[in-house]
Amino acid sequence: MTTVLIIGPGAIGGLFAWHLQHVSTPMAFRHRPDLTLPDTLVDQGQPHTLNWRFPPEGTDFASIDLVLVTCKATQVEMAVTPLLPMLPDVSWLVCCNGLGPQQWLANQAPGRVLWGSTTEGALIDDSGRIVHTGQGETWIGPAEGDALSERTRTLGHWLCDQAGPLVWQWDNSPADQLWLKLAINAVINPITAVERLPNGALAEEDWAFEVDALSDEIRAIARACDHPLPDDLAERIRAVARATAGNHSSMRVDVEAGRPTEIEFINGFLIRMAFEADIKAPKLTRWYEAVLKARS
Numbered sequence: 001m002t003t004v005l006i007i008g009p010g011a012i013g014g015l016f017a018w019h020l021q022h023v024s025t026p027m028a029f030r031h032r033p034d035l036t037l038p039d040t041l042v043d044q045g046q047p048h049t050l051n052w053r054f055p056p057e058g059t060d061f062a063s064i065d066l067v068l069v070t071c072k073a074t075q076v077e078m079a080v081t082p083l084l085p086m087l088p089d090v091s092w093l094v095c096c097n098g099l100g101p102q103q104w105l106a107n108q109a110p111g112r113v114l115w116g117s118t119t120e121g122a123l124i125d126d127s128g129r130i131v132h133t134g135q136g137e138t139w140i141g142p143a144e145g146d147a148l149s150e151r152t153r154t155l156g157h158w159l160c161d162q163a164g165p166l167v168w169q170w171d172n173s174p175a176d177q178l179w180l181k182l183a184i185n186a187v188i189n190p191i192t193a194v195e196r197l198p199n200g201a202l203a204e205e206d207w208a209f210e211v212d213a214l215s216d217e218i219r220a221i222a223r224a225c226d227h228p229l230p231d232d233l234a235e236r237i238r239a240v241a242r243a244t245a246g247n248h249s250s251m252r253v254d255v256e257a258g259r260p261t262e263i264e265f266i267n268g269f270l271i272r273m274a275f276e277a278d279i280k281a282p283k284l285t286r287w288y289e290a291v292l293k294a295r296s
């Protein structure tokens with residue numbers, strides 16, 4: 001049996017545990033003593049029991065095959081660093097929004113890191129249940145520029161072969177999915193967070209100019225980084241805004257709750273790439289700064 005450990009047992013961690021629990025009993029790393037694990041996941045109105053647990057006392061970490069890192073981009077380095085020496089041979093899957101932590105982890109464990117990108121939607125409701133709010137897809141594949149070990153490749157395919165409730169697919173270039181998600185988040189998240197708008201507002205005529213201008217900036221940066229984005233990026237962003245019209249973006253939720261946002265790994269990452277490529281990014285910078293102010 002494949003032994004899976006989840007670092008970051010929140011909404012996405014719980015959703016992934018649900019997907020895998022028929023082939024494995026996922027374990028969740030206890031990163032603080034008072035942490036409890038949600039025991040229910042609601043999908044299409046139906047409650048399901050979540051069958052995951054903390055590693056029992058005395059668990060030999062050498063028995064772990066695969067670690068899923070599903071915390072926020074802001075938390076990855078802090079969460080993973082103390083565990084690296086205890087897990088010298090495991091394979092890793094990192095699945096968070098933004099870019100930066102994926103490459104950091106790939107540098108720490110060459111040949112053993114898978115990158116994931118998901119368009120699933122999930123949240124933890126007021127009674128502590130995980131709610132699957134939107135059906136999407138999850139793509140898994142090799143860290144960019146890294147030669148995967150056979151063992152890690154096999155584990156990645158094993159993940160995609162599981163007939164769980166979610167759709168997981170192998171992708172030889174998950175970086176392309178991550179860039180597209182990054183572009184969508186870099187437009188929808190800061191505007192909805194700063195202006196306190198539902199996602200759907202960005203599909204309205206009022207925001208068309210801003211969405212177009214941001215998309216143009218992001219496409220120029222992505223091209224310079226050899227990850228060209230589709231010509232109709234702005235339209236795709238509007239389609240996501242329409243498909244999630246009533247939702248509050250994760251950044252809006254974080255700003256309103258006074259929590260750190262992932263802005264550094266979304267707009268911040270793009271601004272750093274723009275600087276290196278000598279490209280101007282005034283709109284991305286404006287929204288980046290506005291999110292920093294909105295937090296304070």
Ligand SMILES: NC(=O)C1=CN([C@@H]2O[C@H](COP(=O)(O)OP(=O)(O)OC[C@H]3O[C@@H](n4cnc5c(N)ncnc54)[C@H](OP(=O)(O)O)[C@@H]3O)[C@@H](O)[C@H]2O)C=CC1
Pocket residue numbers: 007008009010011012013029031032070071072073075078079080095096097098118119120121122123124250262
């Ligand atoms: N939710 C969604 O619909 C989607 C989320 N994503 C992305 O997935 C990632 C996870 O999001 P989501 O599940 O919503 O976030 P959550 O906040 O629900 O989950 C994050 C989890 O990480 C835990 N955590 C915090 N610090 C540490 C640490 N040092 N070590 C280990 N675990 C830690 C948190 O615990 P604590 O209670 O202590 O904070 C929490 O359980 C984000 O990058 C998000 O943008 C992508 C697509 C959709």
Ligand SMILES: CC(C)(CO)C(=O)C(=O)O
Pocket residue numbers: 097184185188189199240244247248249250251
């Ligand atoms: C796609 C979007 C904007 C959906 O809310 C999202 O990923 C987020 O909120 O972080």
